[in-house]
Amino acid sequence: MLPTLRRVLAGILLTAALAPAGAAETTDGPSGRMQVVRVLTMRDYNTRVVVVGVSLLGLAAGLIGCFMLLRERALLGDALSHATLPGIALAFILMTALGGSGKSLAGLLIGGTVSGVIGVAAILLVVHLTRIKEDAALGIVLSVFFGLGVVILGVIQSLELGQAAGLKSFIYGKTASMVFSDALTTGVAAGLVILVCLLLYKELTLLCFDPGFAQAQGWPVVLLDVVLMALVVVVTVIGLQAVGLVLMVALLVIPPAAARFWTNHLPTMLLAAAVVGAGSGLVGALLSAVVPRLPAGAVIVVAAGGFFAISLVFGRARGLLHRLRQQRRLARTVAHQHLLRAMYELSEPPTAASAPATSLRFEQLLGQRTWSARQLRRTLRAAVKQGLIATADGDTGYVLTPAGRQAAWRVARNHRLWELYLITHADIAPSHVDRDADEVEHVLDPVLLERLEALLSRQYPDLATPPSPHRLERIAALAGAAGGTGG
């Protein structure tokens, strides 16, 4: 997992850093293919700035988004970004009124920050002071603030207050307008996020996992929440220009959610989320540079969605394929052990290892459990391949090999130990323990087994090869039938 991640991360950084700065312009005509090559190799200074800036934004958002996701406040980022709009619009009005052009980016972003923070504070206040739950409070604040922003934008337009057209770009983002200083600001923000995540890793983890315990231990939970929220504000405000306030939440939520499919280890999850975030920015920015008129913000989010879908299916810790594989592996193990135990029980009583192995016919085994002929045949094939079972009597019979006997003995013993335990310690009738033990015997780990042995050894002296505590009825009937027809 980690080496792969490192390679991906290194790739991204290398592509950004090693792109030949101001390399010779070899192309003169904007022929389609040359244009694509130019973009993908990032010979364009502008492309390079945008790609690096957006990747850094994705990295920072992915990183801080992990803690927001684990704090179960992922949507707070959405409310925050929507709540910036009225602030941006008001800042524009204020700056125009003061005689400026109203286009100062810093001024607009400060306005956005202020109203964003007010929005989040409004949510927390509503939750704290009333009985309205957080999801409803979020919905209210998000829509009202956004609506207010749109209203003020309308007022600005009707008043014809100078060049207000650019303000709309904050809603859906205008990635291509990113210049070097923007990329630099994003880099500084990303550095800040990384630094805080490193320094406060322990504190933020505790805050997200168990805030009550953190508070009891004396950690200032509110302050830590404020720090976390402040970082989200910084990342969001910086991302407004590139991705837009509608889609900004995607960069905060999707990379961490995707990363979670790959690992159960928090540091790895942080790294993976940073990589997915940066990767989404990279892919989105490049794609929108290649294809004219593609809105970069949306492409970035769609790229993140693609990463998410891939992680959902292929994620190595909890992806769908992984889970499916695990289920099938368990099903195979269970069938395998059932087969071994069936053969062991059919071969009893000759328990001595030297006794001649009993050859069993396919039909005999088939009648032993409720399994299909196909399933049994597959299980038998696998066991033969493993050398636990050999064919006998000209391929019509099956017999346990010495190794198979050993394995079968262990399986049967686990089953019986568990049965004994259920009878003696759980007061379950001997006639019912077979079914219950059937499920548990496959998951008995060595530790549990040891304790079982310790528990039962006092009562049962023959624990090495315990007899079945109940009558093996089906077996007796079949053995009789086999004896009658076999001969």
Place this chain on the structure above:
Amino acid sequence: MAEPKPGARSGVLERLATLPHPIATGAEHPAEVPLAIHDLTVAYHRKPVLWDVDFDAPEGQLIGIIGPNGAGKSTLLKAVLGLIPAASGRVTIYGRPYRQQRHLVAYVPQRESVDWDFPVSALDVVTMGRYGKIGWVRPVTRQHKQAALAALERVGLADLAKRQISQLSGGQQQRVFLARALAQEASLYLMDEPFAAVDAATEATIIELLHELRSGGKTVLVVHHDLQTARDTFDYLLLLNLRVVAHGPTAEVFTPENLRKTYGGRLTLLDEATHALAGRGVREA
């Protein structure tokens, strides 16, 4: 200690630091009382959930807090820890307010209070018990990892230290929480329903652990819901139902009279409600 001589200073401070408990200042609550609760009232949305609780926890005992659902048992622990503001009253730990004595108190919250899907291992969670000792920004050193591992060992989970917590059984998760409290190396332990929905093996481990803590001179308060085991497990009981019904050595307070007072009111109410519903024909409908 007001103005020590420069030369003598380090010696005095060192000796003070090695004292088992800080010296008490109030005459009302002598230093040896691990937990003293005086007139504590807690309210949620103006509705009192704890009313005028007065209780001194005797040192070195296993103390069970029992009462019906909604009696305020968990609330009492949370109020002691300052997680819920008290409307009035005073709580002291070894004679001083909790904020000064945090290092002496370990807390085991209810298992359901956290998300067990969180991407950390059993050892990571137990290490959190050391964070208070580690302090801001500083990383977890090997010494603290060792202490956490030793705590896991005591609850019989050393083998599962690296396992992600969602892959543990409910009983094992409960034991991880206990190990985290052990890692805090406290004198007073507050446990919220540690026996809730655990397997027999975990129950045995917890009881063994409680006895170990008691013989180590620790004071343990356990919120408990099962009357049957309460009698055998605890030396001392606090019967709670919004207010303190009774407290004292188990043999003295575990009486039918006290239990009826603790649980009875609620049952009577329930009966009345059922009657009222039946009278309106709700049952038949």
